[in-house]
Amino acid sequence: xxxxxxxxxxxxxxxxxxxxxxxxxxxxxxxxxxxxxxxxxxxxxxxxxxxxxxxxxxxxxxxxxxxxxxxxxxxxxxxxxxxxxxxxxxxxxxxxxxxxxxxxxxxxxxxxxxxxxxxxxxxxxxxxxxxxxxxxxxxxxxxxxxxxxxxxxxxxxxxxxxxxxxxxxxxxxxxxxxxxxxxxxxxxxxxxxxxxxxxxxxxxxxxxxxxxxxxxxxxxxxxxxxxxxxxxxxxxxxxxxxxxxxxxxxxxxxxxxxxxxxxxxxxxxxxxxxxxxxxxxxxxxxxxxxxxxxxxxxxxxxxxxxxxxxxxxxxxxxxxxxxxxxxxxxxxxxxxxxxxxxxxxxxxxxxxxxxxxxxxxxxxxxxxxxxxxxxxxxxxxxxxxxxxxxxxxxxxxxxxxxxxxxxxxxxxxxxxxxxxxxxxxxxxxxxxxxxxxxxxxxxxxxxxxxxxxxxxxxxxxxxxxxxxxxxxxxxxxxxxxxxxxxxxxxxxxxxxxxxxxxxxxxxxxxxxxxxxxxxxxxx
Numbered sequence: 001x002x003x004x005x006x007x008x009x010x011x012x013x014x015x016x017x018x019x020x021x022x023x024x025x026x027x028x029x030x031x032x033x034x035x036x037x038x039x040x041x042x043x044x045x046x047x048x049x050x051x052x053x054x055x056x057x058x059x060x061x062x063x064x065x066x067x068x069x070x071x072x073x074x075x076x077x078x079x080x081x082x083x084x085x086x087x088x089x090x091x092x093x094x095x096x097x098x099x100x101x102x103x104x105x106x107x108x109x110x111x112x113x114x115x116x117x118x119x120x121x122x123x124x125x126x127x128x129x130x131x132x133x134x135x136x137x138x139x140x141x142x143x144x145x146x147x148x149x150x151x152x153x154x155x156x157x158x159x160x161x162x163x164x165x166x167x168x169x170x171x172x173x174x175x176x177x178x179x180x181x182x183x184x185x186x187x188x189x190x191x192x193x194x195x196x197x198x199x200x201x202x203x204x205x206x207x208x209x210x211x212x213x214x215x216x217x218x219x220x221x222x223x224x225x226x227x228x229x230x231x232x233x234x235x236x237x238x239x240x241x242x243x244x245x246x247x248x249x250x251x252x253x254x255x256x257x258x259x260x261x262x263x264x265x266x267x268x269x270x271x272x273x274x275x276x277x278x279x280x281x282x283x284x285x286x287x288x289x290x291x292x293x294x295x296x297x298x299x300x301x302x303x304x305x306x307x308x309x310x311x312x313x314x315x316x317x318x319x320x321x322x323x324x325x326x327x328x329x330x331x332x333x334x335x336x337x338x339x340x341x342x343x344x345x346x347x348x349x350x351x352x353x354x355x356x357x358x359x360x361x362x363x364x365x366x367x368x369x370x371x372x373x374x375x376x377x378x379x380x381x382x383x384x385x386x387x388x389x390x391x392x393x394x395x396x397x398x399x400x401x402x403x404x405x406x407x408x409x410x411x412x413x414x415x416x417x418x419x420x421x422x423x424x425x426x427x428x429x430x431x432x433x434x435x436x437x438x439x440x441x442x443x444x445x446x447x448x449x450x451x452x453x454x455x456x457x458x459x460x461x462x463x464x465x466x467x468x469x470x471x472x473x474x475x476x477x478x479x480x481x482x483x484x485x486x487x488x489x490x491x492x493x494x495x496x497x498x499x500x501x502x503x504x505x506x507x508x509x510x511x512x513x514x515x516x517x518x519x520x521x522x523x
Contacts, residue, residue, distance in 0.1 A: 006375065013113060015131065016109060016116065016131070016135065020108045022401065023139045024108070025405070026405050027147070031101060031227065032354075032412065033366045033409060034101065034147055036412060037414040038146070038413065039150030040150035041150025041152060042445075043446060046096060046445075047341060047395070047449035048075070049065065050446075050450065051068060051449050053092060054452075067454055068454055068458075069458030069460065070364075070456070070463050070467055071147075071435065071467060073464060073467075074250060074492050077243065077246035078462065079194075079243070079247055080194075080462070082192065083243065084242055084243055085193065089477075097295075101361070102169065105150075107159045108158070111158045114135070114160075115137040115138075116131060116133070116168070118162045118163075118371075119263050123374075124479070125374055125378050129378040133374030135397055136370045137162070137370045138215065138439060140366055140370065141404045141407060142300070142363075143404040144298075144404035144407040145407055146295075147330075148295065148407055150169065153193045153194040154193075154194055157194045157198075160187075161190070161201060161367060163185070163186040164201055165205075165301065166182065167183035167203065168205050169178050170182070171225055171232070172496050175224045175227070179232075180228045180229075180235060181465065183205075183229075183236070184234075184235030184239055184342070187354050190202075192240070193522075200364075201363075206233070210257065213453060253466070254465055255463055255464070255465050255482060256354060256464065258482040260354070262482065264353075265358050266296055266337070267294065267337065268338050277287075281293065281300050282300075282403065282461045283480075290406065294339075296357050298407065300407075301365075301369060302400050304395040304396035305369055305396040305400060308372070308396060309368070309369045310372075311376035312371075312372035312374070313376075315375065315376070315379045316375070327368060331361055332365070334346065335361065335362060335365075336362060356428050375476070377393055380392070415444075418444050424447050424451045425451075425511075427453055428451045428452070430511065434510035435456050435509045436454070436510070436511045437456045437457060437482075437509050439455065439512070439514045440514070440515055441457055442474055444483055453472050456504075457485075458486055459485045460484070468486070471486050472502060473503055474499060475491075476497065476498055476503075477491050477495060499512065501520050501522035501523045
């Protein structure tokens, strides 16, 4: 393994950190494009992180229950609460806004370090090729899409994937307990940051990369690899047990299983042409095409990285070439979703439906492109086409960086129907214990957390099924499909919700906010 602290590597890590700063430059100049978009970061992660911090610092307790939204919901068993994710300790020492920006930058930097180590010590790339590969991973546009949408968990997952790959390579080449531990720490990092990626990555690492990889390499110590793989899985369970078992116990009681009743997966593609344009949006897409792409369709890559990746693929040995082609083809067929020839088969799979978004596995394409491009660069260097390799490398990095900046600098959408601060001040002035209900979700969840209020509605990806069902009675409207918001957007955007006072009183609701007249005389 690399001696990480030697002078040469320290200089390289400084270079990778500068590449990370370059990627985040639009956010560093204007933090609002990240922090004030009304996205998942502002409306979901920020309130939870703020609430946890306040409970720890003021009440000296680790909160296992979130009483802000949905009349209260578990934190311990919520896979997106990040309650026991060790890197989040920085949120206790920095203001929340600064902590998020710092956390994103550090995650991306250590992701690049992981790719450099994997390329250099795992795959045997030259130092220059390893640096190039790491920078590609740092500036890849998919991360910019996650930032724009406020998907904290997805940005964090990018850090752990290369370390998992590094552990996989070493468990195949020279299995021992050290690599079992690296494997377990990497998988645990994925588990604490995003469950879906954890499941997919664990499956690929444990089944395809280990079993198929050991076979392709014709290793004589396959049994030893298997033994240390099992150790790695055991260590992973130990590291994640504190939330793994509560999550398993809570899952049958949550709204997530509603997805299995109405089997539908996003994004919905408008044909294969749109899918191809989404991969090369600034080459094939027409003017304004990028602005129409929602975050789940942001799978953009570049022409130059693709060209280098094709060179790398061409130079691979046939057995590895076949493995990569199978992985990439399978990922594309799944990501095509509604236009995939496998759609009917995929929709029969509970795991596919519960994943809800088919492009969540696009990280397989990203890793393949990045490392194949590094190998393509290495190939050009070896055949004495160094000038060409440098030109293509600069163009590839520049193109990806431009794509990322353009995505990050998209205009901040107007946040409509949000009540003014004066209303929050009024609610805060009431010292009684009560809940609030805004029938059109006009309360910013960030402000709800800041003003220490409690609501019966909210936004989240998973919560109690019994409360979800009872909310139909609380709001006096009916729906039968999965919704991440209570009340569902399809309800409050197009109907005048008319709750009944007697029902709300049972949930200690003192204030009801509505843009239309409430007709129940008991109010």
